[in-house]
Amino acid sequence: MTSVPPAPDGPSPLDPRRLLILRAVAQAGSISAGARALGWTQPAVSQHLQALERSARTPLVLRHSGGVTLTEAGRAAVVHADAIAAHLDAAAREVGELAALGAGTVRLAAFPSALAVLVPPALERLATATGVEVRLVEAEPPEAVELVRAGEVDVALTFGYAESPGVPADLEGLALGVDPVDVVLPAAHPAADRSALRLVDLADDDWVAGCVRCREHLVASAAAAGFVPRVRHETDDYVVVQQLVARGLAVAALPRTALEAYRHPDVTTRAVEGLDGRSLHAVHRAGVERVPAVAALLGALRRG
Incomplete structure (x- = not known):
């Protein structure tokens, strides 16, 4: 049975680097395999896991001959580690695309008539003016919004009426006009x-x-x-x-x-x-519009 040394009273911050180490071990299935994936030694990874467990004040992994199994707390920690990894990936993309002066890939979800009429001219403008590559996914607005929330696409084209606006409160939207x-x-x-x-x-x-x-x-x-x-x-x-x-x-x-x-x-x-007509929007998560490739796509859609 794994034991965790006592810690002082009061909440202890969890080191995000150690959360990512826990994530690597969970994905690999064992401490040794996680260490190989990270390019570290097994003792170093074990020490970081022990330190993370001390901060959490509870076991996060159960060690056995076949590798490791996450505890309930460990599974919860890995969910947050996944979010950290996703944010770091977004940061890397933003910085990389800034360095590339707007080149990069943008993932766009759109409903069928928008894919047929609105998207091709925007993509043509991007192709002639930038190095941005756009990957398309067909999805009706409710599904497209969920793809944005899940981080599976960067931008979703949606429509809405007075009875059902097209931009959810937790996301941001660029108004693209009215479709009569x-x-x-x-x-x-x-x-x-x-x-x-x-x-x-x-x-x-x-x-x-x-x-x-x-x-x-x-x-x-x-x-x-x-x-x-x-x-x-x-x-x-x-x-x-x-x-x-x-x-x-x-x-x-x-x-x-x-x-x-x-x-x-x-x-x-x-x-x-x-x-009345329906309002058209390009919906995205807050902040993603600062990524140059995304900004270029939004600009092309707005000009259309």
Whole structure:
């Protein structure tokens, strides 16, 4: 059984370097393997672990013939060591990219219509003006925000409406403008050529609705116009939406980025008063905008 010498009363700070040593040992599975990974001697690593346990006032590893096993406190300490390692990695990237005058890699998550319409021009501007490399991940705003929080991407393109803003309180967002939302009608729809089309004029139609946020916005806008939309179909795919509309099976509301990405020849689009656009944002963790490569991407997106 591992024993830990008593320590004076009061909290003792945990040395972050020793937490990283504990992390290396945990990843390697034994003190000797951790020492090899660190390029240290086994006695030196053991001494640092013992010192860390004295500060923690509890065993962090249980030593046995097959290596080591983390205690519950040890597992908790390694979680914080992972965070320290992530912050150090971010620091190294920022310093390295500063030295490289803006060169580097940025990870960007974006929803499909943004990937089709907003992202390519921004990446083209970066390619001609900087050495920044962008790696893309397709993700709807809720998933993209979680990727930012987890540190798996640097920037996420999101959208939001008055009912559901696109920037969470714990993150920062760069406003990229408003993406207007139009109604999409079959070309032969009786209201297609109406000079002053109102949302309530479509109260008797079946509707195609998309994501939760888009559907909430449609329902709220219809309620303000005095009716409840009869949502017959649900899909996030703007190509499928237009295929359904083109065949006279429903009407829909789509943002113009989606209509720019794909436009079915047999639909008509109309701007309707009372159907507000969606706000677009580039969401990121606080401070990451100081990394030159990230700043270059945000600048390219803003100019778009």
